[in-house]
Amino acid sequence: MNKTFDRSAGIVFLAIGAAFALGSRSISSSAYGSNVGPSIFPLILGIILMLLSARLIYEAVKYPAAQDRSSKPKLDYKRFGIILSATILYGLSMEHIGYVISTFLFLLIGFQTMKRDRWISAIIVSALCSGGVYYLFVVVLQGTLPGFPAWLGL
Template sequence: MNHSFDRYAGIVFGAIGIAFVIGSRGIATSAYGSNVGANIFPLFLGGFLTLLSAKLVYDTFRKQQKQESKEKLDYQRFGIIFAAAVLYALFLEDIGFVISTFLFLLIGFQTMERGRMWVSLLISACFSYGVYYLYVNVLDGSLPGFPAWLF
């Protein structure tokens, strides 16, 4: 772990998070057919990014420099997750939020740690449906549902 790189990355991502929060204030607060406006997601994303960046910067100052070792980068895992993210964005409208999020999480979990398939299936299913239910039914937002050809 390179502490100086982490420190600078934390500062840069903190600035990006603050820019998201400031920029979200200029977006409309309501959207057609939804009680949740387009400004909510960038506002929470910016706040979350700012908090995580502050923790990263704090941790780099708190930990003393230890002997740094070169870690081999895992390009195969990065490629699999990147391809899954691109496919997730491409097929979100076609197969719906729940199915595409479920598949993306399942691929991500299995890429990071092989095995424990039932745990990955359960977490992926609960998270994807839980977020959909929370956003659509509780917050009265709109997300692409299940595809019409499924039913």
């Protein structure tokens, strides 16, 4: 654990979270066809980022100094490349195949990249997360997300 880097990153992300939360206040309060305004997600994401950053700063200050600095962690470029590619494809495919399918595929790829075994649990968690968030946002909060593609006939 690099305390200086973690502490610095925590401060930077705390500032970014505060900027998100403050910037969300300038977004209009209503969206066409939605009872949930567009300012809700940036505000929530800003608050979550600030909380996680505060936790990171706390952990960096609390964690004892590292004893052995000779062993540096090996960077895993393959996993990073897979997650980065999946993120880019996720953003590009959402309008074409819908939120539920694209999020399901993105989560499944992410879970399998981090831990290759346990396919059944990864499929179940990916399906529950993508379907659950869609249901919560579209049905409960009456927001709008790209649904299923028209070519599926659903």
